[in-house]
Amino acid sequence: MEVVNRIKLSILTMILLILIYALIMMHMEGLSFINALYFSIVTISTVGYGDITPTTELGKIISSIYILCGVGIGLYALGNIAEFFVSGYFKKTDRMRKMENRIKKLKDHYIICGYGKCGKVITKKLEKSGVNYVVIDINEKILEKELENDPNFNYIVGDATHDEVLIKAGIDRAKGLISAVSRDSDNVYITLSAKRLNPNIFVVAKAEEKVSMDKLLIAGADRVVSPYIIGGLRMAALALKVDILDFVSTFMSIARYEYDEDLEIRKIEVKSNSPLVDKKLYESRIREKFGANIIGIKKRDKLVINPSADTEISSGDIIYAFGTGEQLDNLERVARGLFNNSNDQI
Structure with missing residues (x-):
């Protein structure tokens, strides 16, 4: 009691x-x-x-x-x-009050449904990226402990399959939702509810079973991830190409921990109003201007790996770029047509 x-x-x-x-x-x-x-x-x-x-x-x-x-x-x-x-009950009450006020003011945030092993990894990544989020889970004790350790942690206790819980998490103002609960049926239901409450929200859903992946896509999920498939492919790659993967991992670790450079590979969509449209790679001067390297371009159903300098960039292309967070942010701004000054233009 x-x-x-x-x-x-x-x-x-x-x-x-x-x-x-x-x-x-x-x-x-x-x-x-x-x-x-x-x-x-x-x-x-x-x-x-x-x-x-x-x-x-x-x-x-x-x-x-x-x-x-x-x-x-x-x-x-x-x-x-x-x-x-x-026991610091007043302190706990004050933390809860501040957290509820933060959640009410959030905009363009992400909602994480499920705070299990997968949900915790997702949360830590969002925290590191400086992205606002709200966690939904039914385990109140675990969530309270996280808030006690991190005063900026945001959570709502409840079942994410219920509309009122998603509304309380500010789904109408959210940019994205990640459904990572344990049951695939619940992930399907959450996806359906999220898309109904906010048709523009970007939904990433977890699938335990391969047969659930198509159902989640039909339900409206923008992306479906199977941790077991990804984990299995990674383990197979480590066994078959251990030297290559070790080199990439070591290279990125050295850049992060010794030179404080956060390297990553990012997928960037080219919008119709981007100055990159209808330019060849060498004309875009992406590497010269932004410092990022283009490692692939997806053109409709075709993926061009290590594209040549003569490859033309079209509206709707997906660019896979490698570089630091700042370099990729600048490139993404131009690719989306969000440049604000002459330095951003090609």
């Missing part, structure tokens, strides 16, 4: 005990209600002014029992009140 409920129960028990004893004293000692209530409070508090005392033997016996019970309940109540303050 929560400490607040224990405090309420003990105080209610004390009030009932005081009233019951007062009524007994009215009947046995012939006291008025005010005097009986006064005598009851004085007795349970062990003040003992002595102006009113039980005159009958039965009254003295009942008073003795009343004192023992009353003192025990009083100490129990005081102990719970002390625990209320010592």
Whole structure:
């Protein structure tokens, strides 16, 4: 039982005990209600002014029992009140209030449904990228512990398959939703609900079973990820091409930890208003201007690996680029036609 409920129960028990004893004293000692209530409070508090005392033997016996019970309940109540303050309940309440206010103000954030092993990895990645998020899970204790360790952690306790929970997480203002609960059926349901509440939201869903991948896409998921397929491919690649993968991992680790360069591979869509459209790679001067390297271009259903300098960039192409976060941010801004000054233009 929560400490607040224990405090309420003990105080209610004390009030009932005081009233019951007062009524007994009215009947046995012939006291008025005010005097009986006064005598009851004085007795349970062990003040003992002595102006009113039980005159009958039965009254003295009942008073003795009343004192023992009353003192025990009083100490129990005081102990719970002390625990209320010592355990930092006010601090916890304040953290919750601040978190709820943060969630109400969030915009273009991500909603993570499920805080299991996969959800925790996703959350840490979003935190590292400086992206706002809200976690939804039914395990309140785990979420409270995370908030205690990280005051900026945002969560909502509830079932993500329920619309009211998604609405509380601000799905109408969210940029994306990642459904990573354990059951594929729940991921399908969450995807359907998310797309109905916010048709423009970008949904990434987890699939435990391969047969669920098509169902999630039909439900409206923009991307479907199977951790087992990805993990299996990675393990096979490590076994077959360990030297190459070790080189890539080592290279990126050295850049990150020794030179503080956060290297990554990013997929960037070229919009119709981008200055890159209808230019060949050598004309775009992407490497010269942004420092990023183009390792692939997806043209409709065709993927061009290591494209030549004469490869033409078209509207709707997907560019796979390798570089630092800042380099890729600048390239993505131009690819999406969001350049703001002459330095951004080609």
